[in-house]
Amino acid sequence: MxxxxxxxxxxxxxxxxxxxxxxxxxxxxxxxxxxxxxxxxxxxxxxxxxxxxxxxxxxxxxxxxxxxxxxxxxxxxxxxxxxxxxxxxxxxxxxxxxxxxxxxxxxxxxxxxxxxxxxxxxxxxxxxxxxxxxxxxxxxxxxxxxxxxxxxxxxxxxxxxxxxxHTPMRELVSVYNNVLVIGGVGDACRKVAEKYGFKNVFTPLDVMKWNPSVTPYHNLTEEELAVARDVDFSNTGIDAILVFADSRNWAADQQIILELLLSKSGFMGTVSDSFEEGPALYFAHSDFVWATNYNLSRYGMGALQVSIAALYREHTGKELQVTRFGKPQxxxxxxxxxxxxxxxxxxxxxxxxxxxxxxxxxxxxxxxxxxxxxxxxxxxxxxxxxxxxxxxxxxxxxxxxxxxxxxxxxxxxxxxxxxxxxxxxxxxxxxxxxxxxxxxxxxxxxxxxxxxxxxxxxxxxxxxxxxxxxxxxxxxxxxxxxxxxxxxxxxxxxxxxxxATTQLSPLTLVEETKVVPKKHSAKFEM
Missing domain, CATH: 3.40.50.1000 (HAD superfamily/HAD-like)
Structure with missing residues (x-):
């Protein structure tokens, strides 16, 4: 315990x-x-x-x-x-x-x-x-x-x-073309990523529709099929995996994430000899637990990180490298x-x-x-x-x-x-x-x-x-x-x-060059 x-x-x-x-x-x-x-x-x-x-x-x-x-x-x-x-x-x-x-x-x-x-x-x-x-x-x-x-x-x-x-991840739009977005309900996270400006956004549901054998214990529901897209992942490489929100299907998501991490250049169905050719992995946060209206806390995205890292280390003998956002980063x-x-x-x-x-x-x-x-x-x-x-x-x-x-x-x-x-x-x-x-x-x-x-x-x-x-x-x-x-x-x-009748000296104004505003976007360091 x-x-x-x-x-x-x-x-x-x-x-x-x-x-x-x-x-x-x-x-x-x-x-x-x-x-x-x-x-x-x-x-x-x-x-x-x-x-x-x-x-x-x-x-x-x-x-x-x-x-x-x-x-x-x-x-x-x-x-x-x-x-x-x-x-x-x-x-x-x-x-x-x-x-x-x-x-x-x-x-x-x-x-x-x-x-x-x-x-x-x-x-x-x-x-x-x-x-x-x-x-x-x-x-x-x-x-x-x-x-x-x-x-x-x-x-x-x-x-x-x-x-x-995941808000700071919008700064990654210019870095990656093909991204796999994990978490959330249906394709809600896909829509968020597309709103940020990502060009090609895929989800685990797309992968499962492409080849149901990837996750043999899960059959897509009608609701999931309605939002899954037709993509040939044998010819479509994934540049980065972005975990936007808590996984709704740990077994399926972990299977797909780990396969991509071990792949050659992010192509499903391939295995890298060095285990170092896979896509970059980003997590929106690392909360191990979080509070609901249940009397005990529930496992969160941090727990998913721990699980994936343990499986990766067991398979490769190496420490999983990730980029984390969220508090306290x-x-x-x-x-x-x-x-x-x-x-x-x-x-x-x-x-x-x-x-x-x-x-x-x-x-x-x-x-x-x-x-x-x-x-x-x-x-x-x-x-x-x-x-x-x-x-x-x-x-x-x-x-x-x-x-x-x-x-x-x-x-x-x-x-x-x-x-x-x-x-x-x-x-x-x-x-x-x-x-x-x-x-x-x-x-x-x-x-x-x-x-x-x-x-x-x-x-x-x-x-x-x-x-x-x-x-x-x-x-x-x-x-x-x-x-x-x-x-x-x-x-x-x-x-x-x-x-209070004390008089103040008059204002002195000095002309100066107008400050040209720079872009207001907030930056981060990875």
């Missing part, structure tokens, strides 16, 4: 094939510069009191404002507060696992709906907190997952907020970081547009005749124009302080959007979620919840920074923690109310 850190739940042994990725030897990136806890929108307002920067948030002369307008930016003074409660966008962010945190099998975890509404601004501090979902699950398009979450949680979730285990972390950076930009840009639309006319009427922006034609700023935030790739991926997100106005005033002050990652599985959050960047704050794989009273192998009953408790904890940090920083550079 297998027992471990999660009580009655099974998990891979310390010397498991799944633990040969070197993640436990990684040193998390550290911040070389302090990142402000003030909201992004207040930092934006403060940018109206600065000259163009080179990306360091320390160069900002932040004044903070409950509104985002040129008039407030120039003439407002930050006054000490006991609570910060104007509408704004947080400097921190969230990333959530889905299974065991938001949903459990077919059921939605009761506290999840309120938790997400709090992050959308329905909290006592009126702060909007950007968030994304990072799940090792898959088997369907990100848009479909987003639509399901929207329906379950009664909020709007877009596909830009959803990273599934570094490639997925980098991909998620890029996606979160872009989403933070989108949330702030939407907030800016809302405020400029609401306040543009009134601000113009209230503007002082002596405002340098109005009296200097060479530096005229059209306040009714919508600011844009440009996303560019960082010059150095090792610099965790620079996300390469640039805020630009028509006046050529630019500001690098700072990285998230903290990213709270909420998960239910120590081996994937907590390990993921703890291994790559010290600014990520791991929170373990008790609504999924983890069982209360057990000692997790990978220790979270905080443990909560559920996702709602996790969100409330983080909001309170961050408000305390934000309030302290606000008051450290604020004045008492009776000193």
């Amino acid at each position: 297998m027992t471990d850190q999660i009580g009655n739940q099974a998990s891979p042994a310390s010397n498991s094939y799944l633990n040969n990725d070197g993640i436990d030897e990684l040193t998390p990136m550290t911040r070389r510069k302090r990142v402000s806890s003030l909201s992004l929108s207040d930092q934006w307002a403060g940018s109206l009191q600065m000259t163009p920067t080179t990306g360091s948030t320390g160069n900002l002369k932040r004044i903070g404002s409950s509104k985002l307008s040129i008039n407030n930016g120039l003439n407002a003074v930050r006054v000490k507060k006991t609570v910060i409660d104007h509408v704004r966008v947080a400097s921190y962010a969230f990333a959530f696992d889905i299974d065991g945190v938001i949903v459990k099998g077919p059921e939605t975890i009761p506290e999840a709906k309120e938790a997400l509404k709090l992050l959308n601004g329905a909290n006592e501090y009126n702060i909007k907190v950007p968030y994304i979902f990072v799940t090792n699950g898959g088997g369907r398009a990100e848009q479909a997952r987003a639509e399901e979450l929207s329906k379950r949680l009664d909020i709007e979730v877009t596909e830009d907020q959803v990273i599934q285990g 570094r490639g997925t972390f980098k991909f998620a970081s890029k996606v979160l950076s872009q989403w933070r930009k989108d949330v702030l840009e939407e907030h800016v547009e809302e405020l400029t639309t609401e306040e543009g006319t009134s601000d113009m009427e209230e503007q002082s005749p002596g405002d340098p922006l109005l009296n200097d034609p060479s530096q005229n700023m059209n306040r009714n124009s919508k600011p844009t935030l440009l996303a560019t790739e960082s010059e150095s991926e090792s610099d965790s302080d620079n996300e390469g997100l640039t805020v630009e106005k028509l006046s050529k005033l630019t500001l690098d959007l700072p990285p998230a002050s903290t990213v709270y990652f909420v998960g239910d599985t120590p081996e994937s979620d907590i390990r993921f959050a703890n291994s790559h960047d010290e600014s990520w704050y791991s929170i373990l919840v008790k609504t999924g794989v983890y069982q209360e009273g057990s000692i997790p192998k990978y220790k979270p920074k905080h443990i909560c009953e559920n996702v709602l408790e996790a969100v409330k904890f983080a909001i309170e923690r961050e408000h305390s940090k934000e309030l302290e920083e606000w008051n450290n550079s604020a004045v008492d109310p009776d000193a």
